[in-house]
Amino acid sequence: xxxxxxxxxxxxxxxxxxxxxxxxxxxxxxxxxxxxxxxxxxxxxxxxxxxxxxxxxxxxxxxxxxxxxxxxxxxxxxxxxxxxxxxxxxxxxxxxxxxxxxxxxxxxxxxxxxxxxxxxxxxxxxxxxxxxxxxxxxxxxxxxxxxxxxxxxxxxxxxxxxxxxxxxxxxxxxxxxxxxxxxxxxxxxxxxxxxxxxxxxxxxxxxxxxxxxxxxxxxxxxxxxxxxxxxxxxxxxxxxxxxxxxxxxxxxxxxxxxxxxxxxxxxxxxxxxxxxxxxxxxxxxxxxxxxxxxxxxxxxxxxxxxxxxxxxxxxxxxxxxxxxxxxxxxxxxxxxxxxxxxxxxxxxxxxxxxxxxxxxxxxxxxxxxxxxxxxxxxxxxxxxxxxxxxxxxxxxxxxxxxxxxxxxxxxxxxxxxxxxxxxxxxxxxxxxxxxxxxxxxxxxxxxxxxxxxxxxxxxxxxxxxxxxxxxxxxxxxxxxxxxxxxxxxxxxxxxxxxxxxxxxxxxxxxxxxxxxxxxxxxxxxxxxxxxxxxxxxxxxxxxxxxxxxxxxxxxxxxxxxxxxxxxxxxxxxxxxxxxxxxxxxxxxxxxxxxxxxxxxxxxxxxxxxxxxxxxxxxxxxxxxxxxxxxxxxxxxxxxxxxxxxxxxxxxxxxxxxxxxxxxxxxxxxxxxxxxxxxxxxxxxxxxxxxxxxxxxxxxxxxxxxxxxxxxxxxxxxxxxxxxxxxxxxxxxxxxxxxxxxxxxxxxxxxxxxxxx
Amino acid sequence: xxxxxxxxxxxxxxxxxxxxxxxxxxxxxxxxxxxxxxxxxxxxxxxxxxxxxxxxxxxxxxxxxxxxxxxxxxxxxxxxxxxxxxxxxxxxxxxxxxxxxxxxxxxxxxxxxxxxxxxxxxxxxxxxxxxxxxxxxxxxxxxxxxxxxxxxxxxxxxxxxxxxxx
Ligand code: FES
Ligand code: FES
Numbered sequence: 001x002x003x004x005x006x007x008x009x010x011x012x013x014x015x016x017x018x019x020x021x022x023x024x025x026x027x028x029x030x031x032x033x034x035x036x037x038x039x040x041x042x043x044x045x046x047x048x049x050x051x052x053x054x055x056x057x058x059x060x061x062x063x064x065x066x067x068x069x070x071x072x073x074x075x076x077x078x079x080x081x082x083x084x085x086x087x088x089x090x091x092x093x094x095x096x097x098x099x100x101x102x103x104x105x106x107x108x109x110x111x112x113x114x115x116x117x118x119x120x121x122x123x124x125x126x127x128x129x130x131x132x133x134x135x136x137x138x139x140x141x142x143x144x145x146x147x148x149x150x151x152x153x154x155x156x157x158x159x160x161x162x163x164x165x166x167x168x169x170x171x172x173x174x175x176x177x178x179x180x181x182x183x184x185x186x187x188x189x190x191x192x193x194x195x196x197x198x199x200x201x202x203x204x205x206x207x208x209x210x211x212x213x214x215x216x217x218x219x220x221x222x223x224x225x226x227x228x229x230x231x232x233x234x235x236x237x238x239x240x241x242x243x244x245x246x247x248x249x250x251x252x253x254x255x256x257x258x259x260x261x262x263x264x265x266x267x268x269x270x271x272x273x274x275x276x277x278x279x280x281x282x283x284x285x286x287x288x289x290x291x292x293x294x295x296x297x298x299x300x301x302x303x304x305x306x307x308x309x310x311x312x313x314x315x316x317x318x319x320x321x322x323x324x325x326x327x328x329x330x331x332x333x334x335x336x337x338x339x340x341x342x343x344x345x346x347x348x349x350x351x352x353x354x355x356x357x358x359x360x361x362x363x364x365x366x367x368x369x370x371x372x373x374x375x376x377x378x379x380x381x382x383x384x385x386x387x388x389x390x391x392x393x394x395x396x397x398x399x400x401x402x403x404x405x406x407x408x409x410x411x412x413x414x415x416x417x418x419x420x421x422x423x424x425x426x427x428x429x430x431x432x433x434x435x436x437x438x439x440x441x442x443x444x445x446x447x448x449x450x451x452x453x454x455x456x457x458x459x460x461x462x463x464x465x466x467x468x469x470x471x472x473x474x475x476x477x478x479x480x481x482x483x484x485x486x487x488x489x490x491x492x493x494x495x496x497x498x499x500x501x502x503x504x505x506x507x508x509x510x511x512x513x514x515x516x517x518x519x520x521x522x523x524x525x526x527x528x529x530x531x532x533x534x535x536x537x538x539x540x541x542x543x544x545x546x547x548x549x550x551x552x553x554x555x556x557x558x559x560x561x562x563x564x565x566x567x568x569x570x571x572x573x574x575x576x577x578x579x580x581x582x583x584x585x586x587x588x589x590x591x592x593x594x595x596x597x598x599x600x601x602x603x604x605x606x607x608x609x610x611x612x613x614x615x616x617x618x619x620x621x622x623x624x625x626x627x628x629x630x631x632x633x634x635x636x637x638x639x640x641x642x643x644x645x646x647x648x649x650x651x652x653x654x655x656x657x658x659x660x661x662x663x664x665x666x667x668x669x670x671x672x673x674x675x676x677x678x679x680x681x682x683x684x685x686x687x688x689x690x691x692x693x694x695x696x697x698x699x700x701x702x703x704x705x706x707x708x709x710x711x712x713x714x715x716x717x718x719x720x721x722x723x724x725x726x727x728x729x730x731x732x733x734x735x736x737x738x739x740x741x742x743x744x745x746x747x748x749x750x751x752x753x754x755x756x
Numbered sequence: 757x758x759x760x761x762x763x764x765x766x767x768x769x770x771x772x773x774x775x776x777x778x779x780x781x782x783x784x785x786x787x788x789x790x791x792x793x794x795x796x797x798x799x800x801x802x803x804x805x806x807x808x809x810x811x812x813x814x815x816x817x818x819x820x821x822x823x824x825x826x827x828x829x830x831x832x833x834x835x836x837x838x839x840x841x842x843x844x845x846x847x848x849x850x851x852x853x854x855x856x857x858x859x860x861x862x863x864x865x866x867x868x869x870x871x872x873x874x875x876x877x878x879x880x881x882x883x884x885x886x887x888x889x890x891x892x893x894x895x896x897x898x899x900x901x902x903x904x905x906x907x908x909x910x911x912x913x914x915x916x917x918x919x920x921x922x
Pocket of ligand 2: 203251252481847849850851852853854899900901902903904920
């Protein structure tokens with residue numbers, strides 16, 4: 001029988017926190033009981049299908065819907081000529097973060113403009129899904145085409161400096177990096193490229209929309225229900241409190257469900273127009289055409305060092321793209337700011353606008369592809385120096401933030417590398433390229449550093465304790481499989497000293513207290529802060545009730561001296577159960593609330609950014625086997641050692657860390673979205689032509705964590721949803737370099753790049 | 757419209773479907789059995805895997821009318837130790853691919869029992885062990901974007917180990 005590594009590293013810090021607890025939603029997900037957004041039945045439900053533009057840029061001159069309307073079972077065909085109006089997306093403002101949720105500013109069906117190849121230009125509503133799909137194929141849009149720029153490679157030269165924002169600077173300069181590079185004892189100067197990627201959550205985006213007057217219910221595959229609700233209310237001009245967004249289960253997101261895209265808006269619009277409940281489940285191809293993906297990039301990394309391998313110059317510049325209609329500049333050099341001590345640093349991010357669908361965040365935007373370049377270059381510098389690549393990294397490990405000079409809130413990369421090297425058998429690695437073999441296979445071992453910032457968002461949480469000992473924690477966050485519901489229940493159970501089984505965590509409903517979005521690896525820490533605060537308030541309320549009763553053993557006890565255990569509050573061996581406290585006070589239940597104001601939150605965040613640099617880090621170890629004839633690369637072993645603070649649930653944490661590594665292996669070896677550079681059409685908009693890793697591609701992945709709390713974060717935890725994809729592609733590329741002597745600068749590392 | 761009868765999860769269902777309706781859409785939209793998932797509708801992801809007369813198939817690539825008279829098992833009709841093993845070994849995150857993984861694994865174990873070789877089975881092998889690489893190969897039609905492959909493998913090896921090797 002095989003072992004599960006995670007269970008071995010678990011070191012419990014509470015009765016439940018730190019343990020490998022089964023997921024609370026495990027039974028629902030293994031019996032088919034879990035219902036996703038496209039799976040809610042409604043009487044009179046109609047089905048919608050999208051018609052996509054086939055040109056990259058232009059104007060609609062007409063949309064011929066006659067043939068579609070003639071199909072029996074078609075209810076309506078909506079185009080820009082007959083669709084009810086929808087308000088434009090609000091302007092982005094940091095005072096109302098929900099304005100960030102709009103995927104593109106394009107006001108679908110309220111405009112005759114076409115901004116990308118694949119933009120929805122009509123919606124068919126029909127009695128059955130087959131009818132809707134068939135009729136959609138009969139709609140004939142006519143266009144006046146305009147010239148379009150869609151070829152990233154050809155347009156790169158037109159890139160302009162990217163603008164930074166409140167939480168992400170787009171450039172940095174320290175010393176004079178170009179001059180230092182020119183005089184460095186050793187140097188490398190490499191240009192990397194990465195292709196566009198798509199999230200490809202196995203659940204395609206889906207919306208079931210139901211209007212009742214001005215009240216709207218939406219079953220949605222969403223990573224941010226609170227912002228989605230506000231956005232829908234604004235777009236359709238109805239009161240926000242009448243809009244309810246439900247997302248109890250989300251079939252994977254990875255950033256792709258973090259914004260409101262066309263499918264959601266058009267399902268709601270179609271339901272409004274037809275007066276029917278409408279379901280719009282995107283086809284897989286439809287996801288590629290209406291939901292943004294990761295930008296391609298070109299990156300230059302130049303490193304200079306002294307004879308001992310101490311960096312004297314660090315240059316990292318990038319070009320990425322956005323859509324002309326929307327998208328965000330990818331923060332590609334964001335991680336590089338914090339990785340290595342160097343007296344001279346030069347970072348720049350440039351961006352070019354193309355006539356393509358807006359790009360969006362995908363698992364560790366910036367760091368995923370940025371670390372590929374920097375960590376590949378570090379490996380190449382190690383080769384140049386004849387130095388072990390781990391040693392090179394340790395020699396350049398900073399004491400303070402290399403650019404900003406802030407303190408590093410807990411950084412244990414040295415320990416991660418030390419533990420990893422021992423566990424992976426790094427000392428057995430012959431540093432010469434192409435000499436290690438297993439039978440006929442070439443064997444290579446590579447390492448790379450993983451880095452992702454730790455963030456928090458505001459979260460409102462209520463906790464209710466009933467006289468029967470049940471606890472209900474409520475927070476409108478979303479659970480896409482990260483284990484969120486399970487870990488928050490674990491935290492509440494420990495904080496209140498009750499059995500885990502008596503805690504119910506309610507989430508995924510915008511009628512609940514507004515929760516943080518699932519993004520930026522911030523959800524668990526954000527909600528945990530709220531749960532801790534609400535539980536603290538609840539204990540204080542209970543203590544207040546108890547102290548009012550004469551003879552209570554809790555009289556005179558201060559809140560900070562309380563111990564919550566065994567379903568009650570205790571101090572020095574004396575105390576009362578919650579049932580006793582509530583009975584004596586004549587109360588059926590007590591409730592406490594934690595509220596986080598947005599303004600105070602922003603102020604604190606900005607202040608803390610000046611004080612600390614916080615991040616989850618890790619050391620990725622990869623072993624590959626390369627077929628010497630076909631140059632096929634197989635990943636044969638993997639170890640990731642992470643410094644992620646307190647781990648709340650050893651089992652779900654291990655899965656999340658492995659999941660990022662799996663996606664990183666895909667990025668390294670097979671994933672790329674191909675765009676026809678003549679007309680901007682995605683060529684491989686499917687799961688058969690866009691290759692995500694399958695069972696056979698993934699070896700046993702050993703994940704370890706140091707399990708030391710980060711004292712600046714709630715419970716000492718850091719988000720772990722993204723850190724493990726960072727560094728992963730570089731670890732593969734470095735292992736391939738070791739196995740073959742070849743440095744591949746252009747992802748994915750397909751066999752053609754290793755041949756000849 | 758064609759009337760068909762299928763035994764679905766032990767109950768006989770008769771329904772009228774157009775000849776172009778896929779088995780997956782018939783199950784999900786006509787019978788309300790949403791356990792089988794739609795991930796691609798093109799046979800590329802395995803999320804729609806169900807058992808048809810005991811064999812695993814991609815329901816999105818099957819027409820409902822072809823299965824007139826068949827016995828169909830979806831995750832809703834499954835009661836198998838693998839389900840508990842998936843929870844114990846964390847063989848999923850979001851859970852969207854899970855019904856397909858489970859039905860596929862059940863069908864895969866039956867194929868192995870029946871002596872069906874895979875691409876990694878050594879040629880001419882008689883009795884052979886259901887190794888990890890055999891399971892990986894045989895399960896490669898079921899994608900998991902959450903990357904729960906290790907947990908799925910652990911769950912299958914755990915259950916297959918108990919059931920003994922061929
Ligand atoms: S939905 Fe059938 S294989 Fe993907
Ligand atoms: S558990 Fe999410 S796709 Fe497999």
